[in-house]
Amino acid sequence: MEHNPPRPAMPVANALRELLWPALRVGSGPGPAPGTSSAVDALRRGHHLRPLEMLPWLVAAAAYFLFPDYLALGAQILLAVLFALSFDLILGYAGIVSLGHAAFFGVGAYAAGLLAANGWSEPLSGLVIAGIAAGLVGLLSGAVILRTRGLTLLMLTLMIAALLQETANKAGAITGGADGLQGMHVAPLLGLFRFDVFGRTAYVYCLAVLFLGWLAARRIVQSPFGRGLIGIRENEDRMRAIGSPVFRRRLVIYGISAALAGIAGGLMAQTTQFVALDALGFERSGVVLIMLILGGVGRLYGAFIGAPLYMILQDGFAQQDPVYWYFWIGLLLVLVVVFARGGVLGLGQRLARRLGWPS
Amino acid sequence: MTDVGAAALETRGLCKNYGALAVANDINFRLERGARHALIGPNGAGKTTFLDLVTGRFPPTAGRILLGGADVTALAQAQRVKRGLARTFQINTLFRGLSVLENVCMATSERLGRAGDLFRPAGSRRDVIDRAYAALERLGLADDAARLVRELPYGRQRLVEIAVALSLEPDVLLLDEPAAGVPSTESGIIIEVIESLPPEIAVLIIEHDMDLVFRLARRLTVLVQGRILVEGTPPEIAANAAVREVYLGERAST
Amino acid sequence: MDAVSIFISIAFHGIAFAMVLYLVSVGLSVTMGLMGFVNLAHGVFAAAGGYLMLTLMNGYGVPFPLALAIACLAVAAGSVVLERLLYRRLYGGNELDQVLLSIGLIFMSVATAKFFWGPLPQPMHPPAYLDGQLDLGFRSFPTYRSFLIVSGAVVVSLLWLGLERTRFGMTLRAAVDNHRMAQSIGIDTKRLFTLTFALGSGLAALGGALGAEILAIDPGYALEQLIYFLIVVAVGGLGSIRGPFFAALLVGTADTAFKYLEPELGAFFIYGMTLALLLWRPQGLFGRA
Numbered sequence: 001m002e003h004n005p006p007r008p009a010m011p012v013a014n015a016l017r018e019l020l021w022p023a024l025r026v027g028s029g030p031g032p033a034p035g036t037s038s039a040v041d042a043l044r045r046g047h048h049l050r051p052l053e054m055l056p057w058l059v060a061a062a063a064y065f066l067f068p069d070y071l072a073l074g075a076q077i078l079l080a081v082l083f084a085l086s087f088d089l090i091l092g093y094a095g096i097v098s099l100g101h102a103a104f105f106g107v108g109a110y111a112a113g114l115l116a117a118n119g120w121s122e123p124l125s126g127l128v129i130a131g132i133a134a135g136l137v138g139l140l141s142g143a144v145i146l147r148t149r150g151l152t153l154l155m156l157t158l159m160i161a162a163l164l165q166e167t168a169n170k171a172g173a174i175t176g177g178a179d180g181l182q183g184m185h186v187a188p189l190l191g192l193f194r195f196d197v198f199g200r201t202a203y204v205y206c207l208a209v210l211f212l213g214w215l216a217a218r219r220i221v222q223s224p225f226g227r228g229l230i231g232i233r234e235n236e237d238r239m240r241a242i243g244s245p246v247f248r249r250r251l252v253i254y255g256i257s258a259a260l261a262g263i264a265g266g267l268m269a270q271t272t273q274f275v276a277l278d279a280l281g282f283e284r285s286g287v288v289l290i291m292l293i294l295g296g297v298g299r300l301y302g303a304f305i306g307a308p309l310y311m312i313l314q315d316g317f318a319q320q321d322p323v324y325w326y327f328w329i330g331l332l333l334v335l336v337v338v339f340a341r342g343g344v345l346g347l348g349q350r351l352a353r354r355l356g357w358p359s
Numbered sequence: 360m361t362d363v364g365a366a367a368l369e370t371r372g373l374c375k376n377y378g379a380l381a382v383a384n385d386i387n388f389r390l391e392r393g394a395r396h397a398l399i400g401p402n403g404a405g406k407t408t409f410l411d412l413v414t415g416r417f418p419p420t421a422g423r424i425l426l427g428g429a430d431v432t433a434l435a436q437a438q439r440v441k442r443g444l445a446r447t448f449q450i451n452t453l454f455r456g457l458s459v460l461e462n463v464c465m466a467t468s469e470r471l472g473r474a475g476d477l478f479r480p481a482g483s484r485r486d487v488i489d490r491a492y493a494a495l496e497r498l499g500l501a502d503d504a505a506r507l508v509r510e511l512p513y514g515r516q517r518l519v520e521i522a523v524a525l526s527l528e529p530d531v532l533l534l535d536e537p538a539a540g541v542p543s544t545e546s547g548i549i550i551e552v553i554e555s556l557p558p559e560i561a562v563l564i565i566e567h568d569m570d571l572v573f574r575l576a577r578r579l580t581v582l583v584q585g586r587i588l589v590e591g592t593p594p595e596i597a598a599n600a601a602v603r604e605v606y607l608g609e610r611a612s613t
Numbered sequence: 614m615d616a617v618s619i620f621i622s623i624a625f626h627g628i629a630f631a632m633v634l635y636l637v638s639v640g641l642s643v644t645m646g647l648m649g650f651v652n653l654a655h656g657v658f659a660a661a662g663g664y665l666m667l668t669l670m671n672g673y674g675v676p677f678p679l680a681l682a683i684a685c686l687a688v689a690a691g692s693v694v695l696e697r698l699l700y701r702r703l704y705g706g707n708e709l710d711q712v713l714l715s716i717g718l719i720f721m722s723v724a725t726a727k728f729f730w731g732p733l734p735q736p737m738h739p740p741a742y743l744d745g746q747l748d749l750g751f752r753s754f755p756t757y758r759s760f761l762i763v764s765g766a767v768v769v770s771l772l773w774l775g776l777e778r779t780r781f782g783m784t785l786r787a788a789v790d791n792h793r794m795a796q797s798i799g800i801d802t803k804r805l806f807t808l809t810f811a812l813g814s815g816l817a818a819l820g821g822a823l824g825a826e827i828l829a830i831d832p833g834y835a836l837e838q839l840i841y842f843l844i845v846v847a848v849g850g851l852g853s854i855r856g857p858f859f860a861a862l863l864v865g866t867a868d869t870a871f872k873y874l875e876p877e878l879g880a881f882f883i884y885g886m887t888l889a890l891l892l893w894r895p896q897g898l899f900g901r902a
Contacts, residue, residue, distance in 0.1 A: 039505035047480035243440025327724030333717025
């Protein structure tokens with residue numbers, strides 16, 4: 001195993017630019033500078049941690065101390081980021097457009113919730129089981145539907161989620177049906193930290209899980225497998241022609257993404273101690289799509305921008321004007337499409353280009 | 360693994376029908392080891408379809424495909440590639456948003472069996488990157504390694520197509536009109552690259568440019584309406600009356 | 614009820630539902646197939662048609678036929694504005710942007726509807742001459758739904774006939790068949806797209822308004838019914854004009870039958886059926902492979 005030494009400190013002028021551009025660049029294209037080693041170097045340095053990548057974690061840590069009254073909301077935001085991150089793996093990297101990603105969030109939520117409601121109160125093992133359950137559903141459904149493309153695939157993802165939701169609805173004796181699943185008991189985390197009413201434990205718990213999820217996702221997208229996913233997204237024909245088992249690759253990432261989504265769902269069940277049918281709903285599938293596109297697709301960090309942006313806006317509007325929140329978010333979406341394609345990160349990228357930074 | 364006497368690539372009774380239309384009709388074809396073989400024929404003769412069938416992009420309606428003597432008809436496209444079959448496309452089929460080096464790395468990584476690796480960063484795969492870079496150097500593409508494919512002139516992109524196929528280290532290389540659409544000033548480099556391919560690779564080239572065909576190929580097969588009209592050495596084909604009528608007649612009329 | 618009556622009843626209500634589904638969905642199929650636009654907001658035009666007609670009837674006492682005509686024309690005209698301002702930018706473009714734009718429009722329409730008409734469904738009172746039961750001798754049927762089926766059939770026939778016979782229809786079919794070819798032989802695709810978009814939206818408004826008695830017009834209409842419209846388009850085959858008709862018949866009658874025979878299982882069957890159909894024929898029943 002090779003280890004790459006940490007990069008030396010740089011002059012301030014360059015530092016800012018070094019700090020900003022890697023996080024903003026799309027996919028992987030190194031700058032246009034030609035030359036023997038630069039291309040190889042860019043590729044070999046591609047997975048090095050950049051300072052800006054630490055920003056979300058600093059913000060999240062600071063938020064814990066700055067907004068003690070909002071930690072319950074904060075926990076929900078963090079798990080939404082994880083959900084959106086899982087979606088980025090299939091949408092942004094493998095190019096699988098789904099309108100049914102809530103299926104896996106919901107399966108994870110119900111798995112964790114049912115465990116907690118039936119005497120299995122230890123949260124960490126519950127979360128792992130939630131991830132496994134959702135991952136299996138992802139692999140099984142993916143094996144059936146991932147041979148299709150385009151609208152057909154979109155519809156099939158929608159149908160799978162709808163079927164699961166109907167199942168949960170009809171299996172009221174187990175899931176609580178339309179009333180939702182109640183009566184969960186979640187034991188203290190690690191036997192030490194009780195889930196408190198202020199959401200302190202929930203916040204830290206979600207943050208830690210999100211961090212691990214991010215590490216895994218980052219590792220995956222920078223692996224040869226992850227580069228291959230970009231290849232599939234960019235040109236499937238070519239991937240087949242170089243001998244890539246496209247279906248298997250898509251299925252693997254679909255399963256991984258489903259498992260991560262299930263973990264996010266499990267977090268929701270455990271931190272709110274309630275699961276309703278909307279965990280599997282069309283609206284949740286739509287919202288995660290919106291969050292990700294708002295933040296920026298296929299950049300790994302879109303989820304970190306889009307999910308908080310959406311949820312904080314929603315929270316703000318909901319306080320003043322709960323009914324018309326939809327109008328303003330709708331208008332925002334239209335404006336984003338017209339003026340800010342590529343989401344916030346896309347906007348940043350164009351700004352960087354205008355300032356003459358490599359993109 | 361393979362028997363010694365077998366052709367590098369062989370098709371037996373290969374057919375493909377779309378409804379009533381036969382785009383490949385009982386094609387019996389042999390590509391010998393180390394061959395420099397050209398497949399020619401008028402537009403719509405089914406040349407690219409033949410490549411698509413051989414590589415497994417579409418399943419044939421009937422017939423068998425053998426690679427080094429082994430029947431690969433039932434194998435998926437990816438598995439045929441693993442057995443040494445590589446192709447280029449008539450229209451550039453590359454990752455336009457990725458750098459030239461990354462395009463080749465993608466293929467190298469598949470070739471070395473590293474592409475399914477989920478956890479080690481792609482950048483730490485020195486063997487993959489170095490091999491890919493060496494492949495670019497051999498084709499004179501090293502200076503463009505860092506550039507995005509879509510920023511390259513068309514002729515250079517055709518070279519990248521070849522570089523990607525070559526880095527799969529094939530035994531059989533199928534080139535679909537490698538010089539099509541390339542200005543004559545640039546096509547020279549492509550011809551040189553093809554001429555300098557390792558002699559053990561069997562090369563099948565589809566081409567319209569007769570000068571190029573006669574310069575590169577030692578054997579020719581003429582395909583007309585999905586069926587083999589005639590096969591022979593370049594002088595034989597040039598002298599063949601049926602070919603002149605069908606093929607050159609068609610050319611004169613367009 | 615005996616089995617024959619049940620069968621007749623399911624067929625009758627199923628076909629009525631199918632007419633509504635087809636009128637709304639055909640425009641969506643063409644927008645997706647021809648313009649390459651995933652317009653999830655298509656149901657907004659149907660809802661707008663319903664709201665306009667019902668407001669004119671209930672609020673201003675405008676007679677039903679006139680209210681219907683005004684609603685369809687107004688929605689068609691309004692859709693042209695949207696097409697010019699927003700949709701056109703994204704034709705054949707990134708489908709994620711299209712999805713985002715159309716979800717944005719859905720959200721705005723939901724809020725707008727809530728603002729002006731409140732959260733409750735709009736009541737649909739058919740005019741007296743379409744109210745009550747229609748006695749056909751062997752059985753009697755609800756008059757309004759009979760009217761719905763007949764008028765739906767007339768509109769569909771006119772639409773198909775028009776597409777066969779008129780110059781616009783010919784260019785449209787040519788463009789659906791081969792987009793690039795149509796452009797290269799000098800068809801003004803911009804104008805064609807705008808007209809097609811307006812026609813599709815107008816038909817959707819007609820479907821929404823006529824069908825207000827089956828699919829109630831409420832703020833969530835564009836979102837909740839979307840799944841039905843998408844099923845019809847996907848099962849019918851993208852870009853097809855006739856495919857969605859047969860898909861609508863299938864979905865309409867199957868949905869009615871399942872809900873009547875097994876109300877416990879709700880929409881389960883229809884989702885399962887769609888899943889199975891799409892796995893069997895990914896291009897839809899009438900789509901080209």
